[in-house]
Amino acid sequence: xxxxxxxxxxWARSLHYSPHGSPALDGxxxxxxxxxxxxxxxxxxCGKTTLLRCLSGQLVPERGEIWFAGAEVHTLSARRREQLRxxxxxxxxxxxxxxxxxxxxxxxxxxxxxRGTPHRAALAAATDWLERLDVGPCARQRPGALSxxxxxxxxxxxxxxxxxxxxxxxxxxxxxxxxEGAQMLRTLTTAARSHRITVILATHQPEVAAVADRTIELxxxxxxxxxxxxxxxxxxxxxxxxxx
Amino acid sequence: MFALRLILGTHPLVLLRRLLVVVAAxxxxxxxxxxxxxxxxxxxxxxxxxxRLLWCALxxxxxxxxxxxxxxADPVTRPRxxxxxxxxxxxxxxxxATAWTAFCCTVGSALALLVYLQLRGGxxxxxxxxxxxxxxxxxxxxxxxLTLLALLPAVASVAVAVSLRSPRRPAGRSGARxxxxxxxxxxxxxxAGLPWGVALLGAGLAAGAYTARxxxxxxxxxxxxxxxxxxxxLLSAAGLAVAGPGLAHLCGRLLQAGSPGPARxxxxxxxxxxxxxxxxxxxxxxxxAAATLAAATLYGSSGAVSLGPMTGLGAGLVVACTxxxxxxxxxxxxxxxxxxxxxxxxxxxxxxxxxxxxALRALVLLAVFAPLTWAVAALTVLPLTR
Numbered sequence: 090x091x092x093x094x095x096x097x098x099x100w101a102r103s104l105h106y107s108p109h110g111s112p113a114l115d116g117x118x119x120x121x122x123x124x125x126x127x128x129x130x131x132x133x134x135c136g137k138t139t140l141l142r143c144l145s146g147q148l149v150p151e152r153g154e155i156w157f158a159g160a161e162v163h164t165l166s167a168r169r170r171e172q173l174r175x176x177x178x179x180x181x182x183x184x185x186x187x188x189x190x191x192x193x194x195x196x197x198x199x200x201x202x203x204r205g206t207p208h209r210a211a212l213a214a215a216t217d218w219l220e221r222l223d224v225g226p227c228a229r230q231r232p233g234a235l236s237x238x239x240x241x242x243x244x245x246x247x248x249x250x251x252x253x254x255x256x257x258x259x260x261x262x263x264x265x266x267x268x269e270g271a272q273m274l275r276t277l278t279t280a281a282r283s284h285r286i287t288v289i290l291a292t293h294q295p296e297v298a299a300v301a302d303r304t305i306e307l308x309x310x311x312x313x314x315x316x317x318x319x320x321x322x323x324x325x326x327x328x329x330x331x332x333x
Numbered sequence: 334m335f336a337l338r339l340i341l342g343t344h345p346l347v348l349l350r351r352l353l354v355v356v357a358a359x360x361x362x363x364x365x366x367x368x369x370x371x372x373x374x375x376x377x378x379x380x381x382x383x384x385r386l387l388w389c390a391l392x393x394x395x396x397x398x399x400x401x402x403x404x405x406a407d408p409v410t411r412p413r414x415x416x417x418x419x420x421x422x423x424x425x426x427x428x429x430a431t432a433w434t435a436f437c438c439t440v441g442s443a444l445a446l447l448v449y450l451q452l453r454g455g456x457x458x459x460x461x462x463x464x465x466x467x468x469x470x471x472x473x474x475x476x477x478x479l480t481l482l483a484l485l486p487a488v489a490s491v492a493v494a495v496s497l498r499s500p501r502r503p504a505g506r507s508g509a510r511x512x513x514x515x516x517x518x519x520x521x522x523x524x525a526g527l528p529w530g531v532a533l534l535g536a537g538l539a540a541g542a543y544t545a546r547x548x549x550x551x552x553x554x555x556x557x558x559x560x561x562x563x564x565x566x567l568l569s570a571a572g573l574a575v576a577g578p579g580l581a582h583l584c585g586r587l588l589q590a591g592s593p594g595p596a597r598x599x600x601x602x603x604x605x606x607x608x609x610x611x612x613x614x615x616x617x618x619x620x621x622a623a624a625t626l627a628a629a630t631l632y633g634s635s636g637a638v639s640l641g642p643m644t645g646l647g648a649g650l651v652v653a654c655t656x657x658x659x660x661x662x663x664x665x666x667x668x669x670x671x672x673x674x675x676x677x678x679x680x681x682x683x684x685x686x687x688x689x690x691x692a693l694r695a696l697v698l699l700a701v702f703a704p705l706t707w708a709v710a711a712l713t714v715l716p717l718t719r
Contacts, residue, residue: 147679168683175681186676188599190606195598203682208592247680 097156098123098287099255104143104153106136113139114150115310121255124285126278128301130292136310137291141257144289145178146170158254175203179248179256179286181277183263185240187232193219193243194228200251218246222276238269245277255287262297274300336429339409346664350403351437353657357396358441358485359448360650364389365481366449367643370468385643392647393485395621395654400438400489401496402614402658404430406665410497427497434493438486446482466642523582524609530576530616537568538712545716562717566627569709570620577616580705582608584697595682600690603673604697607666614655614662615698619706621655626710631717 097120106114113136121127129137142148144155146162147170155162157177162170174180179200187196195202198215202208219225222242224235232240241261248256258277262270278300281288290301298304306313341348368389372382404410410430412423453467544561582605589601625648674687 171678171681171683173681174679178681180679182676182679186672186679188602188673188676190602190673191598195602199595199677200680202595202598203680203686205594208594 095159096122098158099144099289100156101144102154104140104150104155106139106143106148106150112310114143114153116153117307117310117312118153119305119312121287121289123254123287124282125303126281126288126290126301128290128292128298128304129307130295130298130304131307132293135307137293137307138259139310140307141259141289141291145180145255145257146173175200176251177254179251179253181241181244181248181256181258181261183260185232185237185244187240187243187247189232192229192231193224193235196232196243197228197246197250200247204251214250215246218250219243221280222246237264238266238273241265241269241273242276245273245280249277249280249284249286252284253286255289256281258288258290260291260293262292262294270297336433339429340433343407343409347408350406350657350661351433354396354400354403354434354437355441355444357399357650357654357657358438358489359444360441360646361389361392361396361485362442362445362482363449364392364643364647364650365484366445366478367466367646369478369481370449370453370466370473373468373471373473374465388643388647392650392654393488395617395651395658396438396485397489397492398614398617399654399658399661400434401492402661402665404434404493405496406661406668407433409433427494430497431490431494435486435490438489442482442485446478464642523586523605524578524612526575526577527579527583530572530574530579532572533575534569534572534709537565537570537572538709539565540568541565541713542716566624566713569713570617570624573620573623573705573709574613574616577614577619578608578612580701581612581615581698584701585694588693588697596686596689596693599677599687600693600697603670603690604694607669610666610669611659611662611698614659615702618655618659619702619709621651622706623709623713625652626706627713630710630714 099121100119102118103116104114104118105112105116115136117136117140119127129140131137139148143150144162146155146165149163153163157173162173165173180186187193188199191199194212194215197219198211201211201214206214216225216228219228222245224239224242224246227235227239232243235243241264245258245261248258256277261277262273265273274297277288280286288301290297292298340351365386368382368385371385372379375381407430410426410433412426416422416426449467450473453469453473541562542565544565585601585604585606585608587601588604589598593601628648677687678684
């Protein structure tokens with residue numbers, strides 16, 4: 090077993106995942122540095138969401154390794170992976186995935202409440218983040234009353250509020266118009282850079298991937314045509330996956 | 334044929350629920366036929382036959398209520414984006430649900446007729462030594478039997494058609510998550526029935542107490558005042574059913590009061606959101622439980638079974654249908670919350686937290702509705718036993 094490079098906060102090696110016979114991930118390797126914004130680009134069905142779910146511990150790959158902050162993720166129990174998601178990761182869903190019966194305020198505060206932060210402190214932090222993402226005025230509304238753009242911003246506030254180490258954004262602008270999407274991305278990246286939060290951004294749009302520091306491309310579950318920054322070129326790597 | 338494929342291709346649990354509707358319809362049909370048999374056997378005593386026929390109304394209502402709950406919870410009749418795209422939208426699916434309910438109830442009624450005729454030994458009633466409910470030795474009036482048997486299919490299908498009448502949107506993963514579920518409870522307004530329900534309940538209890546004061550005996554022993562007592566009971570039951578959603582909403586509000594932690598917050602808000610769905614069956618179950626308690630107190634000691642075997646069959650049907658309705662509503666609630674559960678698990682909420690929230694919800698409902706049931710039963714019985 091090869092220990093991952095020290096400067097990578099998240100590191101994966103030849104991930105394989107084929108849930109129903111067809112390979113969703115076929116030997117994908119990648120490393121993400123701390124504070125970096127990495128775009129995972131590819132058409133629909135190329136395995137972006139599966140890759141993000143594997144990296145965030147929601148799915149366990151059939152083969153391959155995932156290391157986070159110097160510790161293995163793929164061997165952890167389901168309970169420990171839940172804890173990891175709660176304490177260190179944030180997640181932005183394509184459609185927001187807000188809890189419909191909670192107000193916007195409580196939705197944003199939910200990660201802190203789940204960690205055991207007192208109610209008052211969690212709501213104060215939520216107010217702060219909602220203001221920063223320009224959705225402060227709708228704090229007392231239900232998600233059903235918001236526009237898709239506002240909903241996505243609330244989802245971003247919820248992902249950022251606990252100042253996680255890594256935020257996984259799965260097609261965060263997929264349901265938004267261009268201008269709204271661009272603004273949402275700008276706020277997300279600004280907040281991430283100011284707090285040194287690593288962002289992994291899955292998208293099928295090149296203009297979205299352009300805001301990232303680095304882009305890797307997926308096609309049919311494999312990495313293709315990536316930039317040659319080259320610090321991982323040892324043998325034993327799956328032949329299909331090209332190095333970063 | 335396509336509809337049949339849709340319907341038969343579902344989960345065994347769903348098929349079981351539909352089978353239970355058939356069984357309930359069979360029970361109601363048998364009960365109605367027994368009332369008819371009694372009337373045929375005693376043509377000179379309409380005053381004894383009428384209570385038997387009226388008694389059938391309660392199981393019929395319970396069975397119709399159950400049929401509506403099953404139709405609403407049926408995954409086949411729920412609007413789906415895929416079927417909507419090929420032109421099988423909310424309207425056609427509601428029609429399908431109505432037709433299917435009518436079919437289930439008709440099958441149940443036909444089974445009831447077959448069982449009844451088998452027990453009698455044919456339409457002419459040749460079975461010797463049969464109970465008076467089977468009208469031995471007399472010809473069963475077939476048009477009357479068919480009319481009675483058509484009651485439940487008609488009532489249930491109309492109820493299903495009315496309850497599915499409001500246009501429902503296909504609730505896909507994203508739609509439901511965004512709060513666009515079929516129930517219009519997104520804005521968090523409480524259900525409006527609570528004051529009306531409390532008023533009805535109070536009026537029912539008062540009516541019972543008033544008629545008891547004038548010297549009536551509990552039904553059906555005293556013919557004069559029993560109508561007032563019965564009306565009081567029905568009013569109280571209606572009040573509980575109307576107040577159910579509002580009460581459930583209030584429970585949720587209490588549960589998330591103060592500065593709640595995640596478990597209390599999720600449990601309370603979930604209850605407030607689902608109050609419309611679970612409140613009505615819960616209120617009905619509460620009414621049935623209160624009536625059972627009251628009846629056990631009033632008649633249990635004397636052992637008086639006034640209507641013969643029909644009492645047990647009817648009461649059993651009402652209790653079983655109410656319990657099944659409540660269970661169906663609970664399962665539907667669980668299904669409606671699947672997307673929320675996924676979203677919470679994505680955030681890293683533990684399964685234990687979600688289980689705690691569900692347990693809290695059940696506990697607070699029990700803590701409010703159980704004493705209420707007991708109080709209503711005690712207040713109903715009090716003026717009659719004093």
